[in-house]
Amino acid sequence: MNVYETKTMGERISGNPYVGRGIVSGMTADGKKAAVAYFIMGRSDNSRNRIFVENGDEVIIHPYDASKVEDPSLIIYSPIRKTGNNLIATNGDQTDTIYDFVKDGKSFEEALETRCFEPDGPNWTPRISTMLTFGEKLTYKMSILKSADPEGTECNRYTYSYTALAGLGHFIHTYITDGNPIPTFCGEPERVSVPNDIDEFTNDIWNNLNEQNKIAIYVRFTDLETGKVENRMINKYN
Numbered sequence: 001m002n003v004y005e006t007k008t009m010g011e012r013i014s015g016n017p018y019v020g021r022g023i024v025s026g027m028t029a030d031g032k033k034a035a036v037a038y039f040i041m042g043r044s045d046n047s048r049n050r051i052f053v054e055n056g057d058e059v060i061i062h063p064y065d066a067s068k069v070e071d072p073s074l075i076i077y078s079p080i081r082k083t084g085n086n087l088i089a090t091n092g093d094q095t096d097t098i099y100d101f102v103k104d105g106k107s108f109e110e111a112l113e114t115r116c117f118e119p120d121g122p123n124w125t126p127r128i129s130t131m132l133t134f135g136e137k138l139t140y141k142m143s144i145l146k147s148a149d150p151e152g153t154e155c156n157r158y159t160y161s162y163t164a165l166a167g168l169g170h171f172i173h174t175y176i177t178d179g180n181p182i183p184t185f186c187g188e189p190e191r192v193s194v195p196n197d198i199d200e201f202t203n204d205i206w207n208n209l210n211e212q213n214k215i216a217i218y219v220r221f222t223d224l225e226t227g228k229v230e231n232r233m234i235n236k237y238n
Helices: 009-013 096-101 106-112 198-206
Strands: 022-026 035-040 050-057 057-065 080-083 086-089 125-131 139-147 157-165 169-174 191-192 214-223 229-234
Touching: 009 191, 022 086, 022 125, 022 139, 022 214, 035 086, 035 125, 035 198, 050 229, 080 096, 086 198, 096 106, 096 125, 106 125, 106 139, 106 157, 125 169, 139 169, 191 229, 198 214, 198 229
Parallel strands: none
Antiparallel strands: 022 035, 022 169, 035 214, 050 057, 057 080, 080 086, 086 125, 125 139, 139 157, 169 191, 214 229
């Protein structure tokens, strides 16, 4: 078994009907840019009724049709926020928790100690998060908060810390595949390749997500020398 096996994002997700929401953090193959990607999927009309909207350095999720919103608490949030030299991406309103803690000089881990998985039993959807830190070296952390048992009585918290390597990213997602209840992600974040071209990377993810269930994707490359940002956003229902 090759524990360092690295696959493209397309190879990781192709043929899987439902990986849920997913985050990738890493560095482009030439070592010049930080990469982050966030996508959402949905099975219900409430979940599918969403679009990504850019707001400066941040991304906000809005309902595509506000009149059809059933429960906004778990579908409307800011998945991308930036504070100082830190870029945060998550699948829920824990983005704001991390932002507030880090802004106050506290840590990514301290912020997530105050949060838990989503209260949507019996699925108990995990909260997944990443934070890229721009310094002398690019580093990033990833986290998943998931239920300790089928009843959702306790929360297990896992955090992974990385020093970025050229061409390598790590991919974490909420679910293994479709099911009832939906089986939550297990194990370490998966190793994926990150090309130099943002369109190649975006299309490899978007074109291999299940056509029926994919909703939106946002990808951002940040030049490590100049700080220049390049991004791509696709909304299926826009």
